[in-house]
Amino acid sequence: MRAQRIGKANPAEDEAVYQAILRALLEGKLKAGTKLAETPLAAVFGVSRERIRKVLHRLGAERRLEMIPNRGARVPRPTLDDIRRVYEAHRVLEAGVLSQLVLRVDDLLLARLDAHLAEEHAAARRGDRATSVRLSGAFHVHLVDALGNPELSRMLGDLLSRSSVMVSVYEPAAQSICAVDEHGAIVAALRDRDLMRAIAVSREHFLHVEGRLRLDECPAPDGTDLAAIFAPVKPRRRVRSGLS
């Protein structure tokens, strides 16, 4: 008998393709406006077209790809206003988180935040830019995770991932790194249970980051080689850095 493994029921393959495309998106390897056709992707990944199809639609449902009926999937090309809206949503969500956090702050939470701030300071002092960027985003994740509400954590996670993708379009070289002392000011306000100050500081902080957005490049929506993008993806698995 020849191998009749045509329907091979491999749920891990879906996830692998999904993670690969998502990773390429988050790392900015897929430029805004790039067309993601099903057939080429199926060839690149060596899987059936239906699998690619399912993953593409899933990414579309998550608003990470722009799906147009009968016309396929494209990497979204966000307007500056789009990005501002995502940032505003982030800002609004964090204000709400702070309003809840001031009612729950305890020494343990403050200690953990202080530890995180120390890490950020250390990374900034030794000029470790990559770590600084990562920790800078992780700070806001810490804040929402402190509430222990998966719903809120997921919301912020979506917002963060989308804004990071968007920023890669508008902030090509200068990575958006939050100023550590602004984070420290938020923690200080929390320590004083001063909600108004915490919200004000957080708001200023976000507006500060938002102000750096510059529209520099727009083009290159055309022929990108998908194989060149997904081929060098090595079988490394460790992406998650410890956060908490």
Place this chain on the structure above:
Amino acid sequence: MRAQRIGKANPAEDEAVYQAILRALLEGKLKAGTKLAETPLAAVFGVSRERIRKVLHRLGAERRLEMIPNRGARVPRPTLDDIRRVYEAHRVLEAGVLSQLVLRVDDLLLARLDAHLAEEHAAARRGDRATSVRLSGAFHVHLVDALGNPELSRMLGDLLSRSSVMVSVYEPAAQSICAVDEHGAIVAALRDRDLMRAIAVSREHFLHVEGRLRLDECPAPDGTDLAAIFAPVKPRRRVRSGLS
């Protein structure tokens, strides 16, 4: 040639099935824990199984159905803690919305909110419970829509629809109708640009609604007749259901 309309490219049909199931969910016609098998649904709606399949997975991605690999879709059976988390998320989000709104309040917005309050009062006075419930939820939608941020509006919309579904499980008879004067207090605080009071009032408001949650019924996860649920939605033909 006979009619070869096998692949008929009807995107509207997807939406119709999606809306039908979503409506049944929101109206509480589908009890928690109900199994939604693909084949029976395909038969009920008179469409192919793939179409049902796609819709089910979409609802699963929206967290409105619980999808288990190789085991199909079920109407989620939320824990009391699950609901509390959704309520908390709603509360946190609204606190953030208020913190942004106090910076933007103008007479037009206040006038519109006053008009809404008047509607709510009118409905409450004449005992129109259905309208009261609807307007009560719409108030919070008004608040977030006032920011003009589609991201935030969509977040709140998701939260609202999910909580309404959940509440139908735990609040069988007494519909969750917000007290109108509490809404009025929020508007009053907004008028005074008093953020702390607005957040405090909103928080109390949500805790008040949350406090009504009672776990009364749990059973009935068993044989529910899907045809009986979806048949009256689409009165296309006479159903030979015999009686009832």
Place this chain on the structure above:
DNA sequence: CGCGAGCATAATGTGCACATTTTTTGGAGG
């Protein structure tokens, strides 16, 4: 020479048949 209509090609959407997994059922053994 520019331009629009019509055709050829490619890409997306859909139904169907089949493989795989899960659930149920029937029966044998303790």
Place this chain on the structure above:
DNA sequence: CCTCCAAAAAATGTGCACATTATGCTCGCG
């Protein structure tokens, strides 16, 4: 009588063939 196991039945997942729609290209006409 209960329990456990195996086989059948049902339900879900997947590849494939084909219909439909969009796109590019060429040719004819103004």
